[in-house]
Amino acid sequence: xxxxxxxxxxxxxxxxxxxxxxxxxxxxxxxxxxxxxxxxxxxxxxxxxxxxxxxxxxxxxxxxxxxxxxxxxxxxxxxxxxxxxxxxxxxxxxxxxxxxxxxxxxxxxxxxxxxxxxxxxxxxxxxxxxxxxxxxxxxxxxxxxxxxxxxxxxxxxxxxxxxxxxxxxxxxxxxxxxxxxxxxxxxxxxxxxxxxxxxxxxxxxxxxxxxxxxxxxxxxxxxxxxxxxxxxxxxxxxxxxxxxxxxxxxxxxxxxxxxxxxxxxxxxxxxxxxxxxxxxxxxxxxxxxxxxxxxxxxxxxxxxxxxxxxxxxxxxxxxxxxxxxxxxxxxxxxxxxxxxxxxxxxxxxxxxxxxxxxxxxxxxxxx
Numbered sequence: 001x002x003x004x005x006x007x008x009x010x011x012x013x014x015x016x017x018x019x020x021x022x023x024x025x026x027x028x029x030x031x032x033x034x035x036x037x038x039x040x041x042x043x044x045x046x047x048x049x050x051x052x053x054x055x056x057x058x059x060x061x062x063x064x065x066x067x068x069x070x071x072x073x074x075x076x077x078x079x080x081x082x083x084x085x086x087x088x089x090x091x092x093x094x095x096x097x098x099x100x101x102x103x104x105x106x107x108x109x110x111x112x113x114x115x116x117x118x119x120x121x122x123x124x125x126x127x128x129x130x131x132x133x134x135x136x137x138x139x140x141x142x143x144x145x146x147x148x149x150x151x152x153x154x155x156x157x158x159x160x161x162x163x164x165x166x167x168x169x170x171x172x173x174x175x176x177x178x179x180x181x182x183x184x185x186x187x188x189x190x191x192x193x194x195x196x197x198x199x200x201x202x203x204x205x206x207x208x209x210x211x212x213x214x215x216x217x218x219x220x221x222x223x224x225x226x227x228x229x230x231x232x233x234x235x236x237x238x239x240x241x242x243x244x245x246x247x248x249x250x251x252x253x254x255x256x257x258x259x260x261x262x263x264x265x266x267x268x269x270x271x272x273x274x275x276x277x278x279x280x281x282x283x284x285x286x287x288x289x290x291x292x293x294x295x296x297x298x299x300x301x302x303x304x305x306x307x308x309x310x311x312x313x314x315x316x317x318x319x320x321x322x323x324x325x326x327x328x329x330x331x332x333x334x335x336x337x338x339x340x341x342x343x344x345x346x347x348x349x350x351x352x353x354x355x356x357x358x359x360x361x362x363x364x365x366x367x
Contacts, residue, residue, distance in 0.1 A: 071096055074180050080156030081243070082149050083139070089153070091128070093180055097121060101174040107292050108358075109269045112213065113206055113262045115174050115191045116198060117294060125175060129199045147197065147217060147247065154193040155243040158183035187213040189240035198264050205235045209259040214239055216261065217247065226250040230261045269293035270300065270324065270350050270357050278338070285334045289350055291324040298323045300352045302332045306344040307361070313347075314339040342366040 073092040080087050100120065107114055132153070136146040160183045173181065173188040175195045183189070190206060190213045198204045203218025207228055216228050216235030225248015227234040239245035274287040287302050300323065305316030315337045322330050336346075346362040 074098060076179060076182060078153065078156070078182075080153050082152040083141075083145070087135075087149075087153070089131070091179070093176060094124070097124065098176050098180045101176050104174070105292075106172060107269050108271050110208065110260075111206075111262045111267065111269075112172050112187050112191055113194075113264050114267065114269060114293060115172055116194045116204075116206070116264050117266045118174060119294075121174065121176050121195075122199070125195050125199050129196055132196070133200065144247070146200070147202065150196050150200070151193060151238055151240070151247070152243055154189050154196070154240050155245075157189055157192075159189075159241050160184050186241050190215050193238065193240050194264060203233060203235070204264050205230055206262040206264070207235070207237060207259050208262065209254040209257045212254065219248075224248060226255070228259065228261050230263065235261065266294035268295050268297035268324070268326070268352065270297055270352055272302075272348065272350050272358050272360070274348055274360070276346070276362075281338050283336045283338055283346070285336060285346075285348070287319075287332045287334070287348060287350075288329055289322075289324055289332065290329040291326055294326055296323055296325050297352050300324055300330075300350065302334065303349045303351055303356075304334050304336060305347055306336070306339045306341075307347050308339070308341050308344045314341065314344060 072095040074095050075090065075092050077088065077090045079089075097120070132150050133146065136149055141149060157178070160181070172191065173184050175192045178184045178188045178192045181188075184192075193215050194204050194206055197215070197217060205216040205218075205228070207214045207216045215238040216230070217238055218233050219225075219227070219236045221234050223234065223236060225236050225246075227236045227248065229235075236248040237250045238247060239249065239251060245251070269292045270289060271292065272287055272289045274285060276286075277284050285304055287304075289300065289302065291297050299321045301321050302319040303316065304318075305313040308314055317334045317336050319332045319334060322332070324330050343364060343366050345364045348360050349356040350358040
């Protein structure tokens with residue numbers, strides 16, 4: 001009976017991403033707005049130069065993706081409004097790139113920066129950026145207005161609920177998927193805008209209030225608007241689902257709500273599964289740890305013990321430290337003594353950099 005109860009642990013599987021707490025701040029209004037100098041874009045891309053055409057109250061963005069779009073392409077047209085103009089943009093998206101991302105598994109993490117930092121679409125996103133920057137230069141826009149232009153493009157994409165467009169309640173999309181699918185929900189448009197602004201060289205984070213996702217863009221302290229502090233910088237809120245919101249304008253429902261901030265940098269994503277078998281008075285535990293992230297995880301270990309309530313644990317065991325390469329897995333064995341106290345359950349945690357990043361529980365043994 002105990003073994004069957006232990007093997008029922010998936011009922012209590014809980015994914016926990018490494019997160020950083022932030023503090024919401026409000027700058028004094030009436031101060032001249034300054035943007036920090038954009039960070040340099042790494043890499044040595046040399047895509048075709050975009051062209052910008054404008055006529056009267058309309059503006060058209062075009063870009064040549066022929067060099068990076070071999071084979072069949074998917075054509076999409078977009079229309080949005082900014083600066084009193086109606087903007088139109090028709091782009092061609094490599095069908096192979098779209099299918100590549102469509103077939104990728106969704107990752108078990110709340111840190112959606114992994115969808116921003118994936119490198120296979122970097123050159124394509126960079127060419128989108130060149131088209132936006134070219135249009136901004138043609139119209140004499142400032143850095144601030146260039147961010148507004150990119151934000152307005154994303155904000156005008158239709159809002160599509162995952163449960164209506166996919167078989168899942170939550171289905172985070174890579175940027176190319178959002179472009180082809182012509183929209184998405186808050187995490188999809190936030191991932192897309194973060195990708196564009198990050199490629200432009202601006203400091204960007206993802207902001208995660210309760211049941212929502214948005215973008216933060218790095219500005220100088222004292223910039224009017226509402227911001228989140230992260231690693232010494234002030235990241236001003238950007239709502240991606242509605243064109244009514246500008247830089248630093250935070251919907252009232254999130255103004256007093258705590259939020260998490262995720263930096264845009266490659267990370268490891270650790271998940272695990274385990275099996276257990278009884279041998280005399282011991283539990284032989286075998287834990288498989290997988291890394292679906294973009295970088296290696298170092299000095300990881302498995303912790304396991306029996307919870308008996310009130311913050312008390314019995315017979316805990318900890319594995320040796322180990323490393324997990326991107327896309328790799330490690331199998332760890334632990335032997336735990338069966339507790340005499342019947343009202344207990346097994347807890348397994350994967351610990352990375354001092355944080356429990358993935359946890360799971362068995363059923364209570366006396367249920």
